[in-house]
Amino acid sequence: MGYGGAESQEAPEPRRTSPPHKPGSMAQSLPLGTGSSDQFIESLDRLSKKTGVLATIVLDRTSGAILNTSGSLSSIRSATASSQAAPVAVTDDASSAPKDQNGVEELAGMVWNYMNATKDLVQGLDAQDEVKLLRLRTKKYELVIVPDTKYLLVVVHETPSA
DSSP states (O other): OOGGGGGGGGOOOOSSSSSOOOGGGOOOOSOOOOOHHHHHHHHHHHHHHHHHHHEEEEETTTTHHHHHHHHHHHHHHHEEEEEHHHOOOOOSOSSSHHHHHHHHHHHHHHHHHHHHHHHHHHHHOOTTOOOOOOEEHHHHHEEEEEEOOOEEEEEEEEEEOO
């Protein structure tokens, strides 16, 4: 029997607090098709080389799994925050530090949760509306989050001085 005594209603899906991440998931390529995937990766590469861009992350919209990353997040995480996290083995690149891998996974989880909370807020205001772009600016950094039907693109860059 469902909630409220109505058998046709299903129990709400439990809210996930962080996306599932599998070792080696960063090495996966985006499943966009052959030509599209190459163009997309090339565009991400160009974007990551822009002045001030520190990192780009592509997440699966449904699960929050990391599909692709570029750049480094080691400068973003404070010494206190990164020392509290447990080390994670890196499987995609021997030159990457486990600390940076863990930082990417931690940031991906925070962004995924932030996006889901924002989506819930927008749906609460108007069920017909949807999130198109999120910009989160701090004193040091700006995160630009672009949701798609299948992916979340996250660009982390330095906040330009005013």
